[in-house]
Amino acid sequence: MKLRFSAQDEQFRAEVATWLEQNLGGEFEEIRGRGGPGDEHMLVEERKAWERKLHQGGWTCIGWPAEYGGRNATIEQQVIFNEEYARARGPGRMGHIGETLLGPTLIAFGSEGQKQRFLPPILRGEELWCQGYSEPSAGSDLANVKTRARFDEEAGRWLITGQKVWTSLAHESHYCFVIARVDPQSVGHRGLGFFLIAMNQPGVTVRPIEQLTGTCEFNEVFFDDAVCGPDDIVGAPGDGWKVAMGLLGFERGVSTLGQQMLFNNELDEIIRIARSNGAARDPVIRQRIADAHVGLRIMRFNSMRMLSGGTSDGSLQKEAMIYKLYWSTWHRNLGKLAMDVLGPESEILDSGPYGLSRMQSMYLFTRSDTIYGGTNQIQRNIIAERALGMPREPRG
Amino acid sequence: MEFKFSEEQLMIRDTADAFLAEVSTSAAVREAMATELGYDPMLWQRMCEEMFWPAIHIPEQFGGMGLGYVELVAMQEQMGRYLLCAPFYATVCLATNALLVAASEQQKARYLPAIVSGTTATLAYTGSNGQWDADAVEAICTREGENYVISGNYRFVPDGHSAQLLVVAAREPGTRGEEGISLFVLPADCPGISRHWLPTMDQTRKQARLDFDKVTLDASALMGEVGQAWPQLAQIIDLATIAIAGDQVGGAQQSLDSTVAYLKERVQFGRKIASYQAVKHKAADMMLKVEAARSAIYYAACIADEFFQGGELSVELPEAASIAKAYCSDAYFHNAGTGIQLHGGVGFTAEYDIQLYFKRAKSTETFLGNASYHRERLARTLLDGSDLL
Numbered sequence: 001m002k003l004r005f006s007a008q009d010e011q012f013r014a015e016v017a018t019w020l021e022q023n024l025g026g027e028f029e030e031i032r033g034r035g036g037p038g039d040e041h042m043l044v045e046e047r048k049a050w051e052r053k054l055h056q057g058g059w060t061c062i063g064w065p066a067e068y069g070g071r072n073a074t075i076e077q078q079v080i081f082n083e084e085y086a087r088a089r090g091p092g093r094m095g096h097i098g099e100t101l102l103g104p105t106l107i108a109f110g111s112e113g114q115k116q117r118f119l120p121p122i123l124r125g126e127e128l129w130c131q132g133y134s135e136p137s138a139g140s141d142l143a144n145v146k147t148r149a150r151f152d153e154e155a156g157r158w159l160i161t162g163q164k165v166w167t168s169l170a171h172e173s174h175y176c177f178v179i180a181r182v183d184p185q186s187v188g189h190r191g192l193g194f195f196l197i198a199m200n201q202p203g204v205t206v207r208p209i210e211q212l213t214g215t216c217e218f219n220e221v222f223f224d225d226a227v228c229g230p231d232d233i234v235g236a237p238g239d240g241w242k243v244a245m246g247l248l249g250f251e252r253g254v255s256t257l258g259q260q261m262l263f264n265n266e267l268d269e270i271i272r273i274a275r276s277n278g279a280a281r282d283p284v285i286r287q288r289i290a291d292a293h294v295g296l297r298i299m300r301f302n303s304m305r306m307l308s309g310g311t312s313d314g315s316l317q318k319e320a321m322i323y324k325l326y327w328s329t330w331h332r333n334l335g336k337l338a339m340d341v342l343g344p345e346s347e348i349l350d351s352g353p354y355g356l357s358r359m360q361s362m363y364l365f366t367r368s369d370t371i372y373g374g375t376n377q378i379q380r381n382i383i384a385e386r387a388l389g390m391p392r393e394p395r396g
Numbered sequence: 397m398e399f400k401f402s403e404e405q406l407m408i409r410d411t412a413d414a415f416l417a418e419v420s421t422s423a424a425v426r427e428a429m430a431t432e433l434g435y436d437p438m439l440w441q442r443m444c445e446e447m448f449w450p451a452i453h454i455p456e457q458f459g460g461m462g463l464g465y466v467e468l469v470a471m472q473e474q475m476g477r478y479l480l481c482a483p484f485y486a487t488v489c490l491a492t493n494a495l496l497v498a499a500s501e502q503q504k505a506r507y508l509p510a511i512v513s514g515t516t517a518t519l520a521y522t523g524s525n526g527q528w529d530a531d532a533v534e535a536i537c538t539r540e541g542e543n544y545v546i547s548g549n550y551r552f553v554p555d556g557h558s559a560q561l562l563v564v565a566a567r568e569p570g571t572r573g574e575e576g577i578s579l580f581v582l583p584a585d586c587p588g589i590s591r592h593w594l595p596t597m598d599q600t601r602k603q604a605r606l607d608f609d610k611v612t613l614d615a616s617a618l619m620g621e622v623g624q625a626w627p628q629l630a631q632i633i634d635l636a637t638i639a640i641a642g643d644q645v646g647g648a649q650q651s652l653d654s655t656v657a658y659l660k661e662r663v664q665f666g667r668k669i670a671s672y673q674a675v676k677h678k679a680a681d682m683m684l685k686v687e688a689a690r691s692a693i694y695y696a697a698c699i700a701d702e703f704f705q706g707g708e709l710s711v712e713l714p715e716a717a718s719i720a721k722a723y724c725s726d727a728y729f730h731n732a733g734t735g736i737q738l739h740g741g742v743g744f745t746a747e748y749d750i751q752l753y754f755k756r757a758k759s760t761e762t763f764l765g766n767a768s769y770h771r772e773r774l775a776r777t778l779l780d781g782s783d784l785l
Contacts, residue, residue: 290771301691384676
């Protein structure tokens with residue numbers, strides 16, 4: 001067992017840190033630390049410009065193979081990049097859906113033509129993507145999608161009709177990848193297709209969803225005979241589930257240490273407040289702050305285990321299976337701790353009519369952490385069934 | 397980054413697993429725990445002579461195997477998993493660590509080879525005030541010419557009634573806290589020592605009271621500088637804390653595994669109860685806790701290795717120990733307690749082993765400070781700017 005990154009990796013870290021230090025200033029100073037949860041819709045043009053700046057430095061899509069313009073960066077290097085990016089308070093990435101979700105999917109499942117058409121603009125930070133998975137009746141039960149795709153033989157193109165929800169950055173995106181039903185008779189994960197749909201067309205309508213935070217980072221997207229070219233389906237019609245699930249497999253925890261850096265900043269802020277307002281003398285608060293610290297340190301150790309690939313045969317890693325449930329629950333508790341440390345001040349907004357402070361925004365947003373990307377209840381089902389081998393509940 | 401077992405470490409773990417599966421069965425545990433001694437001497441002999449376990453992290457120059465703390469913690473995990481009744485923890489994780497940290501070369505040369513060949517040992521530092529830090533040291537040590545005279549009572553001493561060799565802490569009269577503490581190593585049969593087994597709720601880990609009445613030692617028994625031993629004792633306690641957390645992870649894992657096995661057997665309302673979500677979600681939470689706990693102890697074990705090698709991360713030893721003990725204590729108790737609940741009625745019987753885990757969860761939780769104690773220790777550095785750790 002070794003705890004350290006290699007000397008080569010540390011050299012890479014220095015390179016990343018130096019570049020960020022030299023470039024995340026001047027016109028980009030104002031976007032430092034911006035665009036995170038609760039703030040994703042802010043300073044969009046500036047952050048788009050930052051994506052192009054990142055590309056100029058060769059820092060977009062670093063995990064992609066060199067033949068598609070990436071750096072072929074190792075898992076360790078990707079982790080380091082994310083960690084240093086968070087340490088430098090780099091802004092929320094506008095291009096992350098294309099870079100981390102769609103790109104790897106096309107590289108694995110896309111045609112040569114799709115790769116040539118779609119990968120370079122993602123790399124250059126020019127075309128932004130959003131994800132069209134969830135629907136009003138397909139949340140945890142993702143395979144229950146109702147959006148239809150019908151091939152118009154005459155015009156030689158696909159026509160998409162249906163509704164997606166929880167689509168972040170939909171109004172800023174050029175394209176959306178969508179799972180839709182190609183076989184109207186099919187149910188569940190059979191008969192789906194994976195489509196690449198241009199957002200700027202008459203058949204697509206985006207409507208923001210106001211959240212309990214008062215802000216609108218998510219959207220509903222309505223497709224009404226939206227047009228999709230005959231070559232813009234990934235895999236064969238009917239392969240949509242396989243492609244979509246393959247995409248989930250690309251999340252290999254490279255962003256976890258970067259995420260933890262942000263969590264660490266939040267915990268530091270809570271400690272600062274507790275020391276200044278006297279909450280640090282409350283024995284119960286002391287226990288809770290120490291517990292948060294313990295939880296965050298273990299989150300890091302767990303990530304290190306995950307990234308080290310505990311099993312060599314590629315079989316399931318238990319420490320990876322608990323990760324989402326672990327961090328979401330930890331973060332939700334942190335949100336509550338922040339409010340309790342603030343005491344009566346926790347109620348008072350920064351400004352009217354509903355200008356949340358950073359801590360208030362964090363507190364409210366943590367209620368979504370245990371829901372999106374697989375609720376805690378779904379996570380527990382997955383752990384029980386796949387890791388512990390407990391039988392599935394009979395289905396309704 | 398290679399934060400995972402090497403091939404050799406995997407082999408050590410698997411060997412311990414296989415051996416313990418054979419010798420530390422439920423029946424063997426129940427037989428050993430019913431005795432005052434608390435273990436089977438023949439089994440201890442096998443552990444020493446066939447498996448070389450007490451030698452694990454003793455340097456080769458003293459006849460040991462010279463392995464690291466990760467290997468030791470991996471074995472502790474398996475021992476916890478099988479509820480092993482043996483003087484291993486007291487001998488290796490308390491007394492051997494004490495000798496490695498604080499003994500002179502002469503003392504090491506005298507005592508470590510003895511431990512390799514099966515001498516049992518323990519550490520006594522706690523009086524009866526229920527503390528686990530420097531305040532716990534209550535026994536008094538006075539100077540008489542060239543000799544040291546120790547008087548006082550030790551309580552909660554693991555295997556203290558049976559250990560052949562003792563490392564003890566005592567303080568100069570009139571001192572408190574971290575001041576005036578000295579460490580000594582001595583045979584347990586020195587005149588003036590009387591030892592009493594303390595019957596315990598968790599019968600798998602034996603405890604004793606040691607009464608010292610003017611126990612007179614010459615200077616060769618003194619470890620390190622007189623009155624200056626707290627920093628070493630603190631390190632010994634941190635190392636021992638990491639090791640007991642390893643036991644807790646093994647116990648938490650077995651609490652989960654035995655519970656899941658039962659849930660897959662038991663049928664109610666025409667279904668295996670393992671298929672009910674209310675039950676599955678509790679099991680999933682148990683797995684989350686044991687996996688997080690495992691990440692904590694192996695990080696701490698790596699830090700302990702750094703400590704022994706004088707690496708730069710050794711400054712993290714107190715923090716890593718407290719993180720591991722705080723989390724693992726709660727995880728083990730949660731898993732064993734939930735295990736009883738999920739077993740239903742049979743969980744309350746003496747027959748099923750889950751009750752033994754539940755009791756060992758509590759005794760290991762209390763020993764060397766429970767989760768609250770360790771969280772407060774961390775809070776002092778986080779909130780008071782203190783480097784007390």
